[in-house]
Amino acid sequence: MRALLATEFYKLIKQSRTYYALAAIFVIEGVVLFSAYYQGAGIIDIVLSNLKDTFYFEGNLLNGNLVTYFILNSLWFHVPLILIIIMSGLLTTEYRDKTLQTVMMQPVKKWQYILSKYIVAIVFTACVVFVLALTSFLLSYALFGKGDLIVYVNGLTFFEHDDALLRLVYAFIVGAVSMVFFSVVSVTLAVIFKEAMKTWIIAAFFLILSNILLKVDFGSELLNKLLYVKLNDTWQYFFAFEIPWNTIYLNVGLLMAYILLTMGVGVYVFQKKDIG
Amino acid sequence: MIQRLILILLCISSLSSLAQEQDEDLLRVKERLDTVSAFTADLKLDVDISFINMPQKTATVKFKKGEPMSFSSKEFALIPKRGLDFSFQELFEYPFITVDRGMETIAGKELKVVNVIPTDRKADFSIATVYLDVKAERIVISEISTKKDGTYTLLLDYSTSEAVLPSQVEVQFEMERIRLPLNFMGKGIDVDRKKMRKEEVKTGKIFLTMEYKTISY
Numbered sequence: 001m002r003a004l005l006a007t008e009f010y011k012l013i014k015q016s017r018t019y020y021a022l023a024a025i026f027v028i029e030g031v032v033l034f035s036a037y038y039q040g041a042g043i044i045d046i047v048l049s050n051l052k053d054t055f056y057f058e059g060n061l062l063n064g065n066l067v068t069y070f071i072l073n074s075l076w077f078h079v080p081l082i083l084i085i086i087m088s089g090l091l092t093t094e095y096r097d098k099t100l101q102t103v104m105m106q107p108v109k110k111w112q113y114i115l116s117k118y119i120v121a122i123v124f125t126a127c128v129v130f131v132l133a134l135t136s137f138l139l140s141y142a143l144f145g146k147g148d149l150i151v152y153v154n155g156l157t158f159f160e161h162d163d164a165l166l167r168l169v170y171a172f173i174v175g176a177v178s179m180v181f182f183s184v185v186s187v188t189l190a191v192i193f194k195e196a197m198k199t200w201i202i203a204a205f206f207l208i209l210s211n212i213l214l215k216v217d218f219g220s221e222l223l224n225k226l227l228y229v230k231l232n233d234t235w236q237y238f239f240a241f242e243i244p245w246n247t248i249y250l251n252v253g254l255l256m257a258y259i260l261l262t263m264g265v266g267v268y269v270f271q272k273k274d275i276g
Numbered sequence: 277m278i279q280r281l282i283l284i285l286l287c288i289s290s291l292s293s294l295a296q297e298q299d300e301d302l303l304r305v306k307e308r309l310d311t312v313s314a315f316t317a318d319l320k321l322d323v324d325i326s327f328i329n330m331p332q333k334t335a336t337v338k339f340k341k342g343e344p345m346s347f348s349s350k351e352f353a354l355i356p357k358r359g360l361d362f363s364f365q366e367l368f369e370y371p372f373i374t375v376d377r378g379m380e381t382i383a384g385k386e387l388k389v390v391n392v393i394p395t396d397r398k399a400d401f402s403i404a405t406v407y408l409d410v411k412a413e414r415i416v417i418s419e420i421s422t423k424k425d426g427t428y429t430l431l432l433d434y435s436t437s438e439a440v441l442p443s444q445v446e447v448q449f450e451m452e453r454i455r456l457p458l459n460f461m462g463k464g465i466d467v468d469r470k471k472m473r474k475e476e477v478k479t480g481k482i483f484l485t486m487e488y489k490t491i492s493y
Contacts (some may be wrong), residue, residue, distance in 0.1 A: 055355060055356055
């Protein structure tokens with residue numbers, strides 16, 4: 001199993017696609033930083049224009065915490081989209097290049113092989129979110145400094161710097177779980193569809209649908225709580241004035257169960273399916 | 277004939293002086309406030325506005341007679357434009373007349389109610405109602421109707437019976453409900469648009485707690 005994992009990591013690192021995708025994530029980060037630098041003050045002015053009649057503002061709201069929050073919001077769509085492209089490639093390239101057949105001719109168990117793919121997908125996803133978070137904090141604080149964070153979640157909410165930093169860190173951690181879910185789904189779709197283009201389209205469609213369904217009321221409190229689409233915004237809960245810890249624990253637990261279930265389906269299908 | 281004319285003129289002048297009379301209790305309060313020439317204080321601000329969640333903020337406030345109050349804060353703070361004039365400089369800045377509205381008992385205290393009406397167009401309020409603690413010679417409540425910024429009310433609390441300046445102030449004010457360009461703020465937002473339309477104008481409260489560092493008389 002260790003050898004399989006080492007091989008899979010090696011293959012991922014050697015793929016040029018991995019670096020294109022990572023570059024894409026950092027380009028998005030750069031664009032957010034650039035636009036915040038040149039337009040951020042204007043955005044804050046628009047957001048607070050109503051309050052300006054009633055209040056004086058003392059202090060700076062365009063700071064590293066707000067810019068990091070903007071980057072964090074790329075977890076809604078941009079980051080998972082790029083991740084599903086990379087992760088589906090873990091398997092679809094093997095199908096395309098017929099290397100899968102070569103590997104299967106070795107004394108390798110199928111379930112171990114596909115499990116190693118999932119583990120690599122999970123570790124890589126966690127690393128990407130970690131690097132995204134780290135660079136966001138470093139660059140944002142270096143360029144914009146520290147200060148209070150303003151967000152709009154059930155009203156305008158202000159957090160002091162230390163509190164904001166902690167909430168952003170928690171949000172990245174829980175956001176990573178959501179990203180892992182999309183990566184695992186992507187690998188599972190690759191197991192089912194084999195072809196790269198088909199898998200990308202279906203995985204992207206899955207992501208779009210998940211985002212749309214997040215706001216749909218399913219008419220049942222149980223469904224609204226338990227369906228995976230209702231769990232992918234859990235990282236946003238850290239920006240409620242009072243953090244709903246119990247809901248977060250439950251959602252993260254459920255999301256992990258969904259991840260394991262998706263992996264289980266993938267392993268089962270791969271085990272049963274002909275590799276040809 | 278000349279005597280009659282003089283008598284009429286005297287009557288008119290006395291009537292006019294009667295109409296321009298200023299409440300003596302209010303003048304005593306004003307005189308007492310006028311003795312404060314400068315102060316600095318540490319300010320704690322607690323915001324109570326339905327659509328704003330903000331932890332307690334701190335700021336430093338500096339006042340010098342004849343100058344607008346200045347604020348500074350190490351952190352981000354929303355400081356109300358109205359209601360921080362504890363010395364009531366703005367109320368007495370321009371000539372005014374008063375109307376005695378009698379006594380009213382509020383929270384077990386007998387307070388004198390006086391309307392203050394500025395006679396100069398430059399004043400930025402049209403009418404103010406002040407509730408005076410005549411014995412302590414200070415303002416306990418003031419409701420000020422401004423020409424541009426709606427009405428705001430100050431509820432003042434004093435730490436000692438001799439204190440000239442309040443130690444706690446509750447500022448109540450009207451404000452328009454915030455209109456956000458939602459696209460900027462991410463999509464984890466639930467907006468009840470009907471409710472938003474209903475609540476065009478909201479009443480907000482700010483609770484201020486002052487700890488005076490220096491007071492110059």
